[in-house]
Amino acid sequence: MTLVDELATAAAKGNTADVEYLLQEGAQVNGVNCFGRTALQVMMMGSTPVAKVLLKYGADPNVADTSTGTTPLHDAARTGFVDTVRLLVEYLADPQARDNTNCRPIDLARANGHEDVVAFLESL
Amino acid sequence: MAHATSIQYEPVAEIGGGAYGTVYKARDTESGQFVALKSVRVQTDQNGLPISTVREVALLRRLEQFDHPNVVRLMDVCATQRSDQETKVTLVFEHVDQDLKTYLERAPAPGLSPGRIKDLMRQLLCGLTFLHSNRVMHRDLKPENILVTSQGQVKLADFGLARIYSCHMALTPVVVTLWYRPPEVLLQSSYATPVDIWSTGCIFAEMFRRKPLFCGESEVDQLGKIFEVIGLPPEDEWPTDVTLSRKNFPPLMPRPIADFVSEITEQGAQLLLNMLTFDPLKRISALNALEHPYFQDEETLTQTKS
Numbered sequence: 001m002t003l004v005d006e007l008a009t010a011a012a013k014g015n016t017a018d019v020e021y022l023l024q025e026g027a028q029v030n031g032v033n034c035f036g037r038t039a040l041q042v043m044m045m046g047s048t049p050v051a052k053v054l055l056k057y058g059a060d061p062n063v064a065d066t067s068t069g070t071t072p073l074h075d076a077a078r079t080g081f082v083d084t085v086r087l088l089v090e091y092l093a094d095p096q097a098r099d100n101t102n103c104r105p106i107d108l109a110r111a112n113g114h115e116d117v118v119a120f121l122e123s124l
Numbered sequence: 125m126a127h128a129t130s131i132q133y134e135p136v137a138e139i140g141g142g143a144y145g146t147v148y149k150a151r152d153t154e155s156g157q158f159v160a161l162k163s164v165r166v167q168t169d170q171n172g173l174p175i176s177t178v179r180e181v182a183l184l185r186r187l188e189q190f191d192h193p194n195v196v197r198l199m200d201v202c203a204t205q206r207s208d209q210e211t212k213v214t215l216v217f218e219h220v221d222q223d224l225k226t227y228l229e230r231a232p233a234p235g236l237s238p239g240r241i242k243d244l245m246r247q248l249l250c251g252l253t254f255l256h257s258n259r260v261m262h263r264d265l266k267p268e269n270i271l272v273t274s275q276g277q278v279k280l281a282d283f284g285l286a287r288i289y290s291c292h293m294a295l296t297p298v299v300v301t302l303w304y305r306p307p308e309v310l311l312q313s314s315y316a317t318p319v320d321i322w323s324t325g326c327i328f329a330e331m332f333r334r335k336p337l338f339c340g341e342s343e344v345d346q347l348g349k350i351f352e353v354i355g356l357p358p359e360d361e362w363p364t365d366v367t368l369s370r371k372n373f374p375p376l377m378p379r380p381i382a383d384f385v386s387e388i389t390e391q392g393a394q395l396l397l398n399m400l401t402f403d404p405l406k407r408i409s410a411l412n413a414l415e416h417p418y419f420q421d422e423e424t425l426t427q428t429k430s
Contacts, residue, residue: 001138005138008136008137009137009138009139011137012136012137012138012139012149013139013140013268014222014223014225014226016229033136033137035134035135035136035137037136037137041136042136042137042149044221044222044223044226045221045222046220046221046222046223046226046227046230046272046274047221047222047226047230048230049226049229049230065136065151067134067151067153068151068153068156070151070156074156075158075221078156078157079158079220079221079273079274080273080274080275081221081222081274082274083230099156101156108156114274
């Protein structure tokens with residue numbers, strides 16, 4: 001496992017302490033793991049603390065999934081984690097981004113009944 | 125069983141490795157959602173998959189038909205033949221992007237409200253009652269495999285896999301946490317569904333404490349930490365079929381549970397002690413726990429958002 005693989009795994013497991021440690025050890029925040037994804041793309045969406053550390057270290061919030069065009073904001077909106085949605089937007093994630101099915105994050109939030117996320121994204 | 129895992133499900137990160145195989149977070153490219161891929165490599169012969177694997181998978185699929193709200197969905201099962209002797213069985217589960225560990229860490233000080241804890245506990249026990257009534261033991265309950273959706277819905281994950289794994293895998297040394305293990309497992313005595321109740325008790329305490337209750341570094345150390353709280357059990361409760369003797373432990377008296385779990389109500393403490401009972405036969409069942417007076421007041425039925 002490379003450092004970036006470890007970073008992506010720690011992010012996906014929601015392990016904030018490990019994410020921070022690996023970044024301090026020099027793991028590239030926008031590096032891709034062996035599956036071609038960045039840590040922010042695969043992070044545990046409910047773990048706002050992990051998102052915060054990655055974004056503080058300069059993670060790009062607008063990287064889209066190579067297969068589906070999904071951005072982290074799409075995923076956070078679809079799963080309904082409003083704190084992570086807010087944070088991503090604060091770090092300039094594009095709320096108008098469209099995935100390969102032409103959906104914006106707000107469309108996914110609406111389809112999944114996450115009204116708080118819908119309300120927040122509408123307010124932008 | 126389908127044969128097209130790699131096309132529909134694209135791994136994006138490894139999220140678990142162990143004695144049994146690897147777990148991946150993956151994207152279902154059809155729905156766009158994340159899923160968890162859990163693969164087991166099983167030995168095959170001219171008759172195909174071992175009957176025990178087929179049975180375990182069939183049991184998981186049968187459970188799936190109940191669509192229980194507090195267990196993760198099993199969405200798909202795929203088998204890929206890797207050689208004449210080996211087949212990879214991949215179980216595709218619903219992936220929830222938050223676990224109880226993260227949920228507890230994220231809760232602002234001073235932690236979860238008593239009502240929220242009660243709601244989480246009720247859902248956890250509903251999931252367990254469902255599994256146990258279908259004769260499925262979890263065996264490895266911990267905050268990392270208790271998932272919590274953004275709507276506050278609890279879903280148990282990783283159940284029913286232990287047997288599939290242990291049937292076929294040569295166990296490789298991996299670090300597994302001992303903190304939620306009951307005495308009978310630590311003592312390598314026989315065990316059954318009460319193991320999950322012990323783990324639930326540890327997790328119940330952790331919801332209040334926001335840190336684990338018993339953090340042992342070895343099996344013996346873990347037992348020692350347990351006895352510091354519940355006291356050394358009487359001689360007649362010590363299992364007879366184990367190598368570790370009761371004499372290895374100091375004769376400790378039980379201490380008030382409120383010393384370790386402050387802010388718990390009287391009835392909560394009572395339920396906790398019923399779960400942290402040394403003798404698995406005297407430990408409360410999941411179903412009886414749900415009927416405990418702790419759950420009887422009405423103001424806690426609300427499901428608050430995460």
